[in-house]
Amino acid sequence: SQELEQSPQSLIVQEGKNLTINCTSSKTLYGLYWYKQKYGEGLIFLMMLQKGGEEKSHEKITAKLDEKKQQSSLHITASQPSHAGIYLCGADIGLLIQGAQKLVFGQGTRLTINP
Amino acid sequence: DSGVTQTPKHLITATGQRVTLRCSPRSGDLSVYWYQQSLDQGLQFLIQYYNGEERAKGNILERFSAQQFPDLHSELNLSSLELGDSALYFCASSVRYTGELFFGEGSRLTVL
Numbered sequence: 001s002q003e004l005e006q007s008p009q010s011l012i013v014q015e016g017k018n019l020t021i022n023c024t025s026s027k028t029l030y031g032l033y034w035y036k037q038k039y040g041e042g043l044i045f046l047m048m049l050q051k052g053g054e055e056k057s058h059e060k061i062t063a064k065l066d067e068k069k070q071q072s073s074l075h076i077t078a079s080q081p082s083h084a085g086i087y088l089c090g091a092d093i094g095l096l097i098q099g100a101q102k103l104v105f106g107q108g109t110r111l112t113i114n115p
Numbered sequence: 116d117s118g119v120t121q122t123p124k125h126l127i128t129a130t131g132q133r134v135t136l137r138c139s140p141r142s143g144d145l146s147v148y149w150y151q152q153s154l155d156q157g158l159q160f161l162i163q164y165y166n167g168e169e170r171a172k173g174n175i176l177e178r179f180s181a182q183q184f185p186d187l188h189s190e191l192n193l194s195s196l197e198l199g200d201s202a203l204y205f206c207a208s209s210v211r212y213t214g215e216l217f218f219g220e221g222s223r224l225t226v227l
Contacts, residue, residue: 033214042117042205042218043158088158092214101146102171103214107157 003027004089006106013079014114021074021109023089032072033090033103034063043088046074076111084113118142121206121219129227133194136222140187140208146170147189148209148216149181153202164189196226 005024013019023032031050035043047056049065049072056063060077076083090105118141128134140147149161160173164183175181178196183189193200203223207216 031214040203040221040223042119042220043207043216044117044218045215048214090214101148101163101209101214102160102173103148103216104160104173105158 003093003104004091004106006089006109008109009107010110012112012114015080016078019076019079021087023072023106025070025091029069029091031092032065034074035088035090037086037088079113081113081115084111086110117217117219119206119208119217119219121222123222124220125223127225127227128196130196130198132196134224136191136204138189138206138219141217144208144210145187146209146211147183148207149191150205151202152205198226200224201226
């Protein structure tokens with residue numbers, strides 16, 4: 001979506017190396033979500049960040065939301081072949097209507113891990 | 116397995132035709148979301164239903180329509196199909212609006 005810009009669009013790293021993917025919004029984010037997609041398959045939820053400065057980790061993946069809540073980064077430590085896929089950040093652009101959720105996504109970052 | 120079921124998995128049809136994609140959400144999930152994914156547009160939000168009612172709308176074309184039935188399953192109807200409608204259509208569901216969506220495997224539509 002135009003609301004979220006991800007960088008880089010693609011990334012090739014050698015197994016064991018660290019990497020970072022960024023997600024930037026022009027507006028304040030009230031909820032930032034990271035998902036992973038294997039090619040041609042559905043998305044899998046990784047983690048959600050809501051508070052400025054918040055940081056969450058799951059196994060070797062760490063995500064942070066900056067203080068101003070307009071940028072998030074996803075960091076993978078000691079990458080493995082299982083980390084390969086497309087990483088997408090998502091944000092609820094907030095319709096302030098009960099029960100409504102318009103969750104939009106960035107273009108995605110395609111991660112390739114070379115052995 | 117996310118618990119979200121989409122049918123059909125693959126569909127090939129001709130321009131001008133109409134198709135219906137079906138989604139069964141996870142048991143207990145009240146919200147259903149539809150997304151379109153193509154190489155040039157990425158993952159685009161189409162529409163969201165909550166307990167049978169439309170709650171949020173995205174870039175859904177007028178040729179497309181959706182509904183959520185009392186048993187909470189949902190259908191996405193695509194009519195007057197064009198070549199550009201070829202894409203992967205995802206359905207997702209959630210218990211409530213938390214941002215944690217559970218995605219189906221998608222329905223791959225090819226319009227020839």
